[in-house]
Amino acid sequence: MDPYESVVERQIREAQERGEFDNLPGAGKPLKGLGESDDPDWWVRQLVQREGLDMTGAMPPVMALRKEAAGFPESLLDLRTEESVRAVLEDFNHRVKLDRLRPAVGPFPPMLARTVDVDDLVAQWKVLRAEQAEAAQQAEAARSPVSPVVAAGESGSWWQRLLGMLRGR
Structure with missing residues (x-):
């Protein structure tokens, strides 16, 4: 026993003597993430991955704009009208143009994000919306116990539609 042993070191030594560290999971195996690369920020990458963090806010603005543009037109599917798209x-094109006004920093030319062709993306959005609506309609028809005549838009109250179903229309 070392006369200068701290309280913590003494507790660890006594636990080892009692065998409390024997047969622990991972005993004798290397620690994960050590020695795999020379990346000084390995711990930040692991934290982001483990916690599922969105690092878009930490990106330089031009990279965030490029990432946003890469998601078009799929990211626009929640919008209902062509005007909103x-x-x-x-607005995206406006933000790209504002980003180009930033002064260049460093010896290299600044990175730029491209503006998007609004008409082309609106046309792509329309096609995707139509496909999405058709898929939703097919899924609804597969789930619905209503007859095809009623589903096709037969007018009348709910009980008239029910009677039509019972009659085998």
Whole structure:
């Protein structure tokens, strides 16, 4: 026993003598993530991955704009009208143009994000929306116990539609 042994070191030594560290999971195996690369920020990458963090806010603005553009037109599917899609895309182009006004820093030329073709993306959005609506309609038809005549838009109250179903229309 060392006369200068701290309280913590004494507790660890006594636990080892009692065998409390024997047969622990991972005993004798290397620690994960050590020695795999020379990346000084390995711990930050592991934290982001483990916690599922969105690092878009920590990106340089031009990289965030490029990432946003890469998601078009799929990221626009929640929008209901063509006008709202055009507004989002025109706002994006405006932000790209504002980003180009930033002064260059360092010896290298600045990175730039491209503006998007609003009309082309609106056309792509329309195609995707139509496909999405058709898929939703097919899924609803597969789940619905209503007859095809009623599903096709037969008018009348709910009980008239029910009677039509019972009659085998």
